[in-house]
Amino acid sequence: MSFPPFHMTASNMNTDNLSHHLAGTGLRSTPQREIVYSVLTSKRDHPTADELFARVKQQMPNISLATVYNCLETLVQCNLVRQVNVERGAMRYCPNLHPHAHFFNETTGETIDVEIPAEVLAQVSSVLPKHFKAKSVEILFRGVVDNQNTPTSL
Amino acid sequence: MSFPPFHMTASNMNTDNLSHHLAGTGLRSTPQREIVYSVLTSKRDHPTADELFARVKQQMPNISLATVYNCLETLVQCNLVRQVNVERGAMRYCPNLHPHAHFFNETTGETIDVEIPAEVLAQVSSVLPKHFKAKSVEILFRGVVDNQNTPTSL
DNA sequence: TTTCTACATTAGAATAGTTCTAATTATTAG
C-alpha cells in the first residue's frame, strides 16, 4: 500500500511533477494534460469531469470533454489523482494524494478531506488476512456538520 | 453511527424482519419486496440490480426491473440493505448489516466482506473533529489475493 | 361490503455520465 506525497502547492511545480510522472511510461506531456492537471490541483475540492471541463475551458476554450476524460484517466493511471465515488452519478476527482479519508456532508453534498493518522491507517490495514494484498484503502464517512463555528475544510 | 445487527440467516425469518422494519413507516410489505429481500439475503455476495433482477425472476417471472430498483431503494431506506460502490458502473447491494469492510479483488472483480473489529472502527471514527457527525463509515480495500490456499470469503 | 384513498407496480421513455469510433492533428524516432 503506497501513499505518494501530496503535490507541491506552488502551481508552477505541477508541470514538472506531471512530466516526471509521465516520463518513462510512454505517455506524453501535452498542453491538455498539463492544464487539466494544473486546474485540478489548483483547488482542493472534488470536481466531476464536467465541472473540471468547465474550469479548464476558461483557459483552453477548445478542449473537448472527451479529452478531459482521457486526461483524467491518464492522471489516475500515473497516481497523480485519485477517483472518489461518494454518490451515484458522476465520478469525482481528488488532487490530494496525502493519505486521508473523505467526509461526505449529506446536507450540502460536499465532500471534504479528513486527515487520518498513519497509525490508524495501519490499524485498519491490519484487519486483513495475510493473503489479501491491499494496494489502497478508502475510508468514507457520511453525515452532517454541526454548524456552530465550523470551518468548511481542514 | 449505528450498525444494526445482521439479518437472521434462517430464510423464513427474513419476512418477519422485513415486515417489522416496514411497519410504522407507512411502507407496505408486498410480495415483490419480500422476494427481493429474500433473494438478496439468501446469498452473501454483492449483486447489481440487474443481477438481482435475473435471480428474482426465477421466482416471480413477471416482476419488472423498475420494481427491483424500487424495492432496493425501499430496503436501503429501511436499513435492511447497504449500497456499495466499488467500481464505476452499476451500484451493488450488500445484505450484510454487520459492521464490516469490503475488499475489492482487482483480479476477479469480486467484492468480499471483511470483518472489522469494533475497536478499529472506533479508532477510525475518532479521527473526525467533534462537529462532524458521521452516520456511517465505509472502508474499502482494493488489491489482489495471494492464491496459495485461499478461502474466497471469510 | 362498497368506496375512497394512498401506495405499489409496471413498461417503456427519458436522462446522465461515460466510453467508443473514426477522423484529424501532433510528436517523436529513424
Add this chain to the structure above:
DNA sequence: CTAATAATTAGAACTATTCTAATGTAGAAA
C-alpha cells in the same frame, strides 16, 4: 523529411438509473 505512434476531437453509442403515467392493490372509512 517521412513513417510510425500517440493524442485530441466531435459526435454517436452505450449503460445504469430515474421518470412518467397508466394500472393494480390493500387497508381505512362509511
